[in-house]
Amino acid sequence: MARAVVIGGDAAGATAAVRIKDSVPDAEVVVLEKGSWTSYSACGIPYLVAGDVEQADALVARSPAEHRERGLVVRLHTTATAIDREGRVVHTMDAETGETGSEPYDVLVYATGAHPRTPPVEGLDQFGVPVHTLDEGVALRDRLVARDISHVAVLGAGYIGIELAEALAQRGLSATLIDRGEEVMRTLDADMAALIRERVIELGIDVRLGEEVAGVEREGDRCRAVRTRRVGSGGDGDGAEAEPVRAEVVVIALGSRPRVDLARDAGLAIGPSGAVAVDERMRTDDERIWAVGDCAESRHLLTGRGANVQLGTHANKHGKVAGLDAAAFLTGSGRGEAVFPGVVGSAVTRLCGLEIGRTGLTEREATAAGVDHRAVVVEGTIRSGYMPDAGWARVKLLAEPGTGRVLGGQIVGNGPVAKRIDVVAVWCHVGTTVQEAQMMDLSYAPPFGGAWDLWQVAARKAVGQLGLSPAL
Amino acid sequence: MARAVVIGGDAAGATAAVRIKDSVPDAEVVVLEKGSWTSYSACGIPYLVAGDVEQADALVARSPAEHRERGLVVRLHTTATAIDREGRVVHTMDAETGETGSEPYDVLVYATGAHPRTPPVEGLDQFGVPVHTLDEGVALRDRLVARDISHVAVLGAGYIGIELAEALAQRGLSATLIDRGEEVMRTLDADMAALIRERVIELGIDVRLGEEVAGVEREGDRCRAVRTRRVGSGGDGDGAEAEPVRAEVVVIALGSRPRVDLARDAGLAIGPSGAVAVDERMRTDDERIWAVGDCAESRHLLTGRGANVQLGTHANKHGKVAGLDAAAFLTGSGRGEAVFPGVVGSAVTRLCGLEIGRTGLTEREATAAGVDHRAVVVEGTIRSGYMPDAGWARVKLLAEPGTGRVLGGQIVGNGPVAKRIDVVAVWCHVGTTVQEAQMMDLSYAPPFGGAWDLWQVAARKAVGQLGLSPAL
Numbered sequence: 001m002a003r004a005v006v007i008g009g010d011a012a013g014a015t016a017a018v019r020i021k022d023s024v025p026d027a028e029v030v031v032l033e034k035g036s037w038t039s040y041s042a043c044g045i046p047y048l049v050a051g052d053v054e055q056a057d058a059l060v061a062r063s064p065a066e067h068r069e070r071g072l073v074v075r076l077h078t079t080a081t082a083i084d085r086e087g088r089v090v091h092t093m094d095a096e097t098g099e100t101g102s103e104p105y106d107v108l109v110y111a112t113g114a115h116p117r118t119p120p121v122e123g124l125d126q127f128g129v130p131v132h133t134l135d136e137g138v139a140l141r142d143r144l145v146a147r148d149i150s151h152v153a154v155l156g157a158g159y160i161g162i163e164l165a166e167a168l169a170q171r172g173l174s175a176t177l178i179d180r181g182e183e184v185m186r187t188l189d190a191d192m193a194a195l196i197r198e199r200v201i202e203l204g205i206d207v208r209l210g211e212e213v214a215g216v217e218r219e220g221d222r223c224r225a226v227r228t229r230r231v232g233s234g235g236d237g238d239g240a241e242a243e244p245v246r247a248e249v250v251v252i253a254l255g256s257r258p259r260v261d262l263a264r265d266a267g268l269a270i271g272p273s274g275a276v277a278v279d280e281r282m283r284t285d286d287e288r289i290w291a292v293g294d295c296a297e298s299r300h301l302l303t304g305r306g307a308n309v310q311l312g313t314h315a316n317k318h319g320k321v322a323g324l325d326a327a328a329f330l331t332g333s334g335r336g337e338a339v340f341p342g343v344v345g346s347a348v349t350r351l352c353g354l355e356i357g358r359t360g361l362t363e364r365e366a367t368a369a370g371v372d373h374r375a376v377v378v379e380g381t382i383r384s385g386y387m388p389d390a391g392w393a394r395v396k397l398l399a400e401p402g403t404g405r406v407l408g409g410q411i412v413g414n415g416p417v418a419k420r421i422d423v424v425a426v427w428c429h430v431g432t433t434v435q436e437a438q439m440m441d442l443s444y445a446p447p448f449g450g451a452w453d454l455w456q457v458a459a460r461k462a463v464g465q466l467g468l469s470p471a472l
Numbered sequence: 473m474a475r476a477v478v479i480g481g482d483a484a485g486a487t488a489a490v491r492i493k494d495s496v497p498d499a500e501v502v503v504l505e506k507g508s509w510t511s512y513s514a515c516g517i518p519y520l521v522a523g524d525v526e527q528a529d530a531l532v533a534r535s536p537a538e539h540r541e542r543g544l545v546v547r548l549h550t551t552a553t554a555i556d557r558e559g560r561v562v563h564t565m566d567a568e569t570g571e572t573g574s575e576p577y578d579v580l581v582y583a584t585g586a587h588p589r590t591p592p593v594e595g596l597d598q599f600g601v602p603v604h605t606l607d608e609g610v611a612l613r614d615r616l617v618a619r620d621i622s623h624v625a626v627l628g629a630g631y632i633g634i635e636l637a638e639a640l641a642q643r644g645l646s647a648t649l650i651d652r653g654e655e656v657m658r659t660l661d662a663d664m665a666a667l668i669r670e671r672v673i674e675l676g677i678d679v680r681l682g683e684e685v686a687g688v689e690r691e692g693d694r695c696r697a698v699r700t701r702r703v704g705s706g707g708d709g710d711g712a713e714a715e716p717v718r719a720e721v722v723v724i725a726l727g728s729r730p731r732v733d734l735a736r737d738a739g740l741a742i743g744p745s746g747a748v749a750v751d752e753r754m755r756t757d758d759e760r761i762w763a764v765g766d767c768a769e770s771r772h773l774l775t776g777r778g779a780n781v782q783l784g785t786h787a788n789k790h791g792k793v794a795g796l797d798a799a800a801f802l803t804g805s806g807r808g809e810a811v812f813p814g815v816v817g818s819a820v821t822r823l824c825g826l827e828i829g830r831t832g833l834t835e836r837e838a839t840a841a842g843v844d845h846r847a848v849v850v851e852g853t854i855r856s857g858y859m860p861d862a863g864w865a866r867v868k869l870l871a872e873p874g875t876g877r878v879l880g881g882q883i884v885g886n887g888p889v890a891k892r893i894d895v896v897a898v899w900c901h902v903g904t905t906v907q908e909a910q911m912m913d914l915s916y917a918p919p920f921g922g923a924w925d926l927w928q929v930a931a932r933k934a935v936g937q938l939g940l941s942p943a944l
Binding site for chain 1: 483513515516519524525530531773783784785786787788789792793796808809810811812813814815816817818819820821822827829831856858859860887888890891892893894895897898899901902904908911912913914915916917918919920921923924925941942943944
């Protein structure tokens, strides 16, 4: 009997497992999951911490029991410790009993996810709370309802850090955001991110930029404050200690790195992004091993380079593509029919009453990738200017000089604008130019903007600034 | 000195006039406008009637005075009565004084708009109120605040009719919608439109489908009721009188026909849609005459046929394209640099708390145009299912058997979903297939849906139903 082993039971791994089982019903499909949940929405964790979502299992799309009903073998609290490629065996350990075991495979799906970045600062190992897994989210939520917490420091002012700080503020706690950067939300350009920082501060959240954590101040066996030091552009302030940040809990939201240790130890190729290198069917350089989700590399369609974008959308698609390819391998029917085309970097979020979207390249990313670009910024209303509560939005559009090809977009507004980024995502996918974009039949009615969509106003501006034709 | 004459001072005409003046500053540009406003948002009229917008001039993007400041000659209350192509003269009449005149031209832009369809029913000429121009919108609004109105009949259950009925209900009036069709909103397929009818009825608006106006009942010099008769599929009920609809005012919202009489009298070609035929630079078959806006034909990119879509988005683009081409003609520099690529039929609206979007072809339209298609319908939530107020949305996606090319989409939901139609609009523009669509990097976060965008869920379903590959 064919045997598939999947390391990791969250979105990517579980999707691949289900796809293999559905395609090859008589295969034994074993999912190894180190935690206690499967197929959950990691993106929902901040809403759990905020109390918007009350039950942790509401975030679970498919429980271990449901997966078992569909015929999967699910081993919880089971860590993979090594991959023996020659012997086609995954070595495992039960996290609770310490018991070791082994899982032979014909095909292996590597879906180990990512691990949170934690600064090597004394005390953080004890008092730092990562919020990466559902187990950790539940632990933080339970910790916050304890009476003795009034101040929380959040390390990292990316979207998860801000979401959590907002959640803490919503619970009536004092929150301080600490970030090394000069601006919050490095996934946006600084001019767009500044709009968000203003709102974060308005919510009463303290924002400490250009600082990094230097240590933890204790009071008995408890955390009392976080010490920080200034980082900077080489000026005098570098390394200088700043005012300590009062905090009984330190939340770590510094992003996460693809978890590739097992893969690297087994000699699988790692891509330039630091994630496991795969082909367009998510197969590694071992024909029996696929990598999917946060630990796997995707091709960025605008730079042509490997990229590691840790999002549930990609995890789900990776899982389907890998599952089909692994199933085809098991049945000897060549390669799977689906390929993963790559990513353009789309992301949306809602923070502090603002909606935010981005796709393609930011100016910072384009510069880093050596992609020639021109950016235009347009401000406008969300609804027609004469409507009550017309709202405001700022959009930024990047285009390539010479060709006018759309390279990326960013949008921030105080109403429902985030999903409008998808128009630019499609433009990036198919190679639309600003000249074409400005003439497309995008929808309009007074509750939704002006007769020229904001993206088209930006496209027209880009056409003009780049000296392209037709300039309307 | 070069002389341009523009018949019609609303979005399309005024945009063309401005574009000509900007391109050829020493040209004399004369705008003939039969009403008292220029460059206003006709789409905003229902919000004026509803009282959301209080001042009529809020709907005016650029007043006659502003146009004059930019160097245009604007003649209000001036009707064009004939076009003498040989003599290159437009004959005019002052609507107030009856004085006639003539305007010689080197180039002429025909932007006469559309005129409301009015059934040839005795009494409607006296009591029927069209709501097509801003003047008419103001008149209706002023009429409604009079004390003696309690019941209003609205002829036509398209989006303008429903918007007006909702506006009337909002003002505390009893409104009855009367439509010949079997369902409201013929711009959507009946299964989608049914969702809107349910909400219209919930708002207390009476809906009379399958009926048409047959007459008006008077009480002295006032209207008391509208008589209707049943129309149908040839059954017994045809022509039978139905219960009269009590109404002191009868609003006519039966759509409008392109106003082509002057053009036809002048021998200009009329297209299959009934609008003035133009090339892709909006030029008619007379090299000195362009037609733009509601009176002009556009190419429908999915049927390849001429289409008459009366929307401000197209009017604005038409005006720019024609203005550039007319300016190029005046300066002897060949053709204008811009072309109007055509329309895909995008439209959005908000009715009775629902947001609605459509683009491409509906099933009804595809069938009428002989376009082979398959439709899939998907229902889901607007936000992730575990979020508070997850909302609901229904989407419908049409694709071409064999190729999988996206042919159209419709969306209805009880939250901010209308502008999501633009993704499908772009797909229709560029010829994306459902196989490609399902793998695109569309954005996701819990406040905005699931990890698979609803359009992608629909695309996957279409791939499966059409037997295409890759089936995920």
